[in-house]
Amino acid sequence: MDIEHLADMANDIANFFESELGKEEAHKGIRLHISRYWDPRMRRAIIDHVRQHGDGGLRPSVAAAVRGLPEPPAVT
Template sequence: MSSTLDRLVMMANQIGRFFTPQRGGDAVAGIADHLEKFWDPRMKENIVAHWRAGGAGLDGPVREAIGRLKEAKRGAPLEAGR
C-alpha cells in the first residue's frame, strides 16, 4: 500500500473505532455518514477503490460502511471487497 492509502485506511479505522461503541448496532451508518459528509471526493474514491480490491487493513464495520457510500454503489455490487 502507498503511504497515502495507508493513511486513509488508518483514518477510516479511527472513525470506525469512534462510532462503534457510541452507536451500537448503528455504527456502520454513522461511519458511512461521516465519510460521505466529511471526506474529500478523491479520498472517498481512493478508499472505495481499495475496498473493491479487497480492503486490506480495514476493520469490519469500516469495510461495511464503505460499501454503503455512493461511489461504492455505482458499478459494483455491495458484496465487492468483502
C-alpha cells in the first residue's frame, strides 16, 4: 500500500477527531476509526511505517493512535 496515501488518509481522520475529541483524546477516535474501517494490510502498512520511521509524515495524534493499534491478523 502507498504509505504516503495512507498517511494522508490518517491525517485527514485526525483532523476530525482532534476537533471532536480534543488533541489529547483524538488518538482514541483515530484508533477506533482505523480499526473499524481499514483492512488488515492497510493497518499493517501504517504500523510498520511508524515502527520504522516514527511520526514521519504523521500528525502526533495519528502516530499515538497507530502505536495503540493491536497487531492485525496476517492476510492469508
